[in-house]
Amino acid sequence: MTCAEEYTPQLRARGYRMTPQRLAILHILHHNGGHLSPVEVFDAARRELPGLTEATVYRTLEFLAENHLARPALNGNGHIAYEIARHEHHHLICRRCGNEMEVEHAILKSMYARLESESGYRLTDRHLTFFGLCPDCQKGEL
Amino acid sequence: MTCAEEYTPQLRARGYRMTPQRLAILHILHHNGGHLSPVEVFDAARRELPGLTEATVYRTLEFLAENHLARPALNGNGHIAYEIARHEHHHLICRRCGNEMEVEHAILKSMYARLESESGYRLTDRHLTFFGLCPDCQKGEL
DNA sequence: CTCCTTATTGCAACTTTTTGCAATTGCCTA
DNA sequence: TAGGCAATTGCAAAAAGTTGCAATAAGGAG
Ligand SMILES: [Mn+2]
Ligand SMILES: [Mn+2]
Ligand SMILES: [Zn+2]
Ligand SMILES: [Zn+2]
Numbered sequence: 001m002t003c004a005e006e007y008t009p010q011l012r013a014r015g016y017r018m019t020p021q022r023l024a025i026l027h028i029l030h031h032n033g034g035h036l037s038p039v040e041v042f043d044a045a046r047r048e049l050p051g052l053t054e055a056t057v058y059r060t061l062e063f064l065a066e067n068h069l070a071r072p073a074l075n076g077n078g079h080i081a082y083e084i085a086r087h088e089h090h091h092l093i094c095r096r097c098g099n100e101m102e103v104e105h106a107i108l109k110s111m112y113a114r115l116e117s118e119s120g121y122r123l124t125d126r127h128l129t130f131f132g133l134c135p136d137c138q139k140g141e142l
Numbered sequence: 143m144t145c146a147e148e149y150t151p152q153l154r155a156r157g158y159r160m161t162p163q164r165l166a167i168l169h170i171l172h173h174n175g176g177h178l179s180p181v182e183v184f185d186a187a188r189r190e191l192p193g194l195t196e197a198t199v200y201r202t203l204e205f206l207a208e209n210h211l212a213r214p215a216l217n218g219n220g221h222i223a224y225e226i227a228r229h230e231h232h233h234l235i236c237r238r239c240g241n242e243m244e245v246e247h248a249i250l251k252s253m254y255a256r257l258e259s260e261s262g263y264r265l266t267d268r269h270l271t272f273f274g275l276c277p278d279c280q281k282g283e284l
Numbered sequence: 285c286t287c288c289t290t291a292t293t294g295c296a297a298c299t300t301t302t303t304g305c306a307a308t309t310g311c312c313t314a
Numbered sequence: 315t316a317g318g319c320a321a322t323t324g325c326a327a328a329a330a331g332t333t334g335c336a337a338t339a340a341g342g343a344g
Contacts, residue, residue, distance in 0.1 A: 017321060018310080019310070021322085054300080055326095056324075058302075060322095063322095080220050115234075118245070120276070121234045121236070121272075121275065121277070125272065125274065128272075132266045138264055154341090159339090159340050160340080160341095179330095181331095193294080194293095195293075196332095197293080197294070197295080197296095197333085201292085205292095221330090285344105286343105291341100292338080292339080296333100298331105298334105300329100301328100301330070302328080302329070304328105307324080308321105310320095311321100312319090313316105313318085314315100314318105
């Protein structure tokens with residue numbers, strides 16, 4: 001299934017339009033898989049679609065996140081990066097060396113449940129970033 | 143105890159210097175209490191200290207965070223804000239209305255422990271931001 | 285108190301992100 | 315298939331954030 005076939009109906013169902021700009025950006029995110037900064041998305045998407053502007057990239061990434069096709073994440077340098085929405089996971093980043101690992105949402109599930117029942121909020125985001133020290137860097141701490 | 147009396151020894155102990163710039167920014171954060179964006183800090187601190195530059199504000203906020211005198215937090219619009227380091231807590235923000243509430247770290251403690259043992263990381267940050275829907279906005283969802 | 289070292293700041297150029305508005309275009313209707 | 319309307323984009327200016335480097339000044343030593 002192509003990106004167009006996969007994502008166009010999802011947008012239409014919500015009353016939005018598919019555009020070449022959105023498709024190019026979805027295509028980049030889909031085939032890259034990882035986290036990309038808006039600038040990285042812009043550079044890549046502009047190759048597929050000359051004339052694309054930064055403003056559109058920023059607006060589109062935010063739009064895709066609101067519509068659950070992409071997920072924003074805080075990365076090590078305190079900026080937001082985006083990835084295509086796939087399985088629910090979180091990130092651990094080492095403050096010292098930048099090393100990063102993924103954690104399945106299942107591990108946090110009961111904590112989410114408790115947080116929801118204590119606060120009354122319904123938690124929608126499943127893409128947190130935790131900071132800490134990786135095993136290697138803990139040794140150097142002593 | 144004044145801000146100078148409180149914070150100067152903490153910086154000295156780590157081998158850093160207290161400066162009028164750092165003191166002004168600490169003073170702002172300390173007496174405001176809440177989350178402030180770098181621009182808000184800049185505007186306020188500049189009143190106490192004309193000549194202060196944006197570059198110094200950004201560098202100082204990052205420096206204070208690294209040294210545990212301030213804590214960075216992701217706020218509703220996806221940007222980083224800072225607050226003076228006090229008790230350990232997290233935030234819940236409503237995606238729809240922006241309503242925000244604090245959650246004591248105690249509630250997440252066991253989840254942190256599990257995450258640490260499963261990953262090998264030692265988690266240093268105690269200032270997460272969770273997004274979701276507040277009780278009121280859930281009603282409008284139906 | 286003065287000197288010295290080097291951490292820290294200001295400056296200025298640059299990059300990234302945001303915003304209002306007019307022009308464009310996706311897609312629904314006929 | 316053509317027309318019309320509102321969603322979406324490009325443009326351009328502004329705001330926010332970053333960086334290298336030279337000048338400044340905090341605070342320890344003498
Ligand atoms: Mn991710
Ligand atoms: Mn807080
Ligand atoms: Zn590490
Ligand atoms: Zn709400």
